[in-house]
Amino acid sequence: MDTKKNNNNNILPSRSRLNHLNHFFHFLITHALYLLLFIIPLLGALSAHYFFTLTTFQDAILHTWHLLKLNLPPVLACTSFLLFLGYFYSKNRPRNVYLVDFACYKPKPELMGSTERYMERSRQTNIFTEENLSFQKKVLERSGLGEKTYFPESILGGHAKPRLDEVRKDAEVAIFGCIDEVLDKSGVKAEDVGIVVVNSSVFDPAPSLSAMIVRRYKLVSTVKSFNLGGMGCSAGLISIDLAKHLLQASPNCYALVVSTEIQSLNWYLGNDRSMLMSNCIFRLGGAAVLLSNRPSDRRRSKYQLMRTVRTHTGAHDNSHSCVWLKEDDGGTLGVALSKDLMAMAGDALKTNITTLGPLVLPMSEQLLFFLTLVARKVLKIKKVKPYIPDFKKAFEHFCIHAGGKAVLDAIEKNLELTEWHMEPSRMTLYRFGNTSSSSLWYELAYTEAKERITKGDRIWQIAFGSGFKCNSAVWRALKNINPAMEKNPWMDEIHEFPVTN
Template sequence: MSATDAAAQETTPAAAGPHRPGKMKLLYHHTISNALYLVLAPAAAAVSLRASRLTPADLAAARERLMSNLPLAVLLLAVVTVLATVYLMRRPRPVYLLDFACYKPGSEHVVTRETFMAQSAKAGVFTDDNLAFQRKILERSGLGQGTYFPAAVLNSPPNPCMAEARREAEQVMFGAIDAVLAKTGVRARDIGVVVVNCSLFNPTPSLSAMIVNHYKLRGNVASYNLGGMGCSAGLISIDLAKQLLQVHRNSYALVVSMENITLNWYWGNNRSMLVSNCLFRMGGAAILLSNRGGDRRRAKYQLLHTVRTHNGADDRAFRCVFQEEDDAGTVGVALSKDLMAVAGEALRTNITTLGPLVLPMSEQILFLASLVARKVFGLAGVRPYIPDFKMAFDHFCIHAGGRAVLDTIEKNLGLSAWHMEPSRMTLYRWGNTSSSSLWYELAYAEAKGRVRRGQTAWQIAFGSGFKCNSAVWKALRTVEPAADERNPWAEEIHSFPVEVPKVETVAAAASS
């Protein structure tokens, strides 16, 4: 797609651009942000004026005072040098994202609503009421007609088995890894760390071992396989890789995020478990990280922050996404009606930790003022101030877990349709691909030509347990859409965004 096409599509009403704060708020923000300069400017001017009036005699006198206290000056210089050295040695190593790749299945994996309902009917296990229930969920889910299922689910009859599950895992993992290695030019034998996350499929040997075997990675590779950690596990993997890169010098870390559909299709009639059938789809992503200083100039992003929140100590949060048998003994993942409330609580906890790290001082002052008014002065009529995260981030990648999740976060954070577009279009085009959905969303922003040097992106995901995790990235260069032919959106980005009718949320449909 040409730059002209990209510019044209950004002028459509649905993609008119991010919402901007009012003039008064911008004035307040710029005043607070530059307050230090405003205070120091008069002092600097006074010092400059005084220096301009110094005479040769004044300079000679200052030199004599310095020479008379030379031992003290040398000592102070030595102390400063030691402190600076200790600081440089102890500071965290920068972590760079060289590139990432999202897996795009072939046309033989496409599933429409009609295909989904036909396969469900052929299975012969669902009641007529539950077939109608699934149709209602599909119509209101926000998913489009081009999502993907593995071959085992699309076969007639379906044949879920270990061999088919391994086949799906290999297609997704190796497809994404091949793409990211081709994009970066990194050799497989140079990878020192491998982190794989897949919540529900954990074979022996592990998925990470499958990667080591397929790419013949070196014998001392540090490999990790994360299971059972839900849709937020992708950012847990990023956080783990970040910590490992603080120890392994001059190394590459490969992170692979995916979910496996083949063995986790629910063949029962518990409605709380049927919802996941309607939402989850085939997909995955591979991310290549580096701590090599020389990679900064060719990297796309630098990892600034990771914040992890775990509310598993609360029983309600722990059980809101729960794998278990239904009354007939069929295994499935049950979604509780408390899911949205639990997610909201986890989000509040997460942003309370993240806020001070990323929000400008102007927003922190407003939040503190509202807190003091309510807690100290007892002014119950003062509403809690919700920080404007649009002042801290340029791009928002919110896990496309379902329509209800996106609607809730859009409302709670006061985001515009432009900010929500990558998440909503990812849900429409790819469905819920679990932990990899964040990368399809970032790929959407890149394909639209929206990512500019110096901008920041916030990835936020929710997962069973219950967890809410965040990662903040800074773009080190402008990402040109035409330069990435392996972007999963590349061939069709001109047709997005599409209008997705607003209807009753999935959560409301599930309770009906």
């Protein structure tokens, strides 16, 4: 059993008292509503006791009946109106969306690509200069990736440039692998799936990947299928958001969300260093998520989707072009990463959490943020530092897109998270690399494998993608997760983690 680290060692007594006051303030403000709900009935009970001490019980009944007869029309009108409102709300409120189960694709061991194997494959192309071979090796050594990440079979094969049929096979193996697993784990039949949403940013064939799934699993002709392309690493949460809206409009339905990225056709064979970065950090992966809006599925589901928040900063030129699929000077296609990427990611994150914060943060944190803002902006008190809300009071677990070591370092610092909170993201980057939109699900699988998920826990998934986009999804655990009872891509080696890299 993995437990949370205790970070309160060696703290001065004054700091300890301050922390206790902070926790007391947080508890008082957060539970103020519950205290009022307790006090109001108590006052009502005292009032009733006072009323009955003045009259006999029979007199109280007669007095009440007399008042009802005098005010019968307003009472009936109010009662009817309240009943109508209750009926209208029950019929029109958004349907709850449940995550029944999910599965992550774990490629076969033959596809593992160590640094040495990657460098040897790069040399075999006879395209990269010695300087750029050294550059790629340095990137790999500093990337936070381990020696057991996976490459598509078409890249590890004999051709310098993979063929389309080979890349399609890579996609089928990854997509069908995770779908087979999630259907097996959940016990849901393929013909019961009414919605299919697939996202793959750079590999977008015709017929589409969603059509490939419909054909393979013989889905019903009325299935609503969607194929999202070109939306980057954040497309997984965009798919979840789309599926949520579709489920809220379709009663008694299952939605299958598949997130993957097949880089084979866009494996860059040139010497532009901004485009070589994607070769070094992106790896093979995929995840399938089964969602339901059926109330009967709540008991067996793992999580409930609480909310999604999407942020798009593409109106700004630097943000729009910081991740760009383009041709280099020699006409070779690849994905270029701009030097402005980190700055644009930071701006998008600030915008996203500004929207998300009021929806999830406890009242105590919102009050402190508001008071600090008033002191700085209205009262012009320069000594007051900007207050950074403590998101650890809103969430127990964080799944941050494993885009790279620098991205994770920046988010850890800005959100003031601990190593324990960052562990799922860092270990996913180390073990599986940047698997694009599916990385969040490897991270959640890691958290489950460590037996950290208990009923009521809140999980925050954060993803970044080209455009530039930052998207969030908030989940609540509906039960304790026992990884020993199910298949998990980490289970056969979870005892080896975390590692120090």
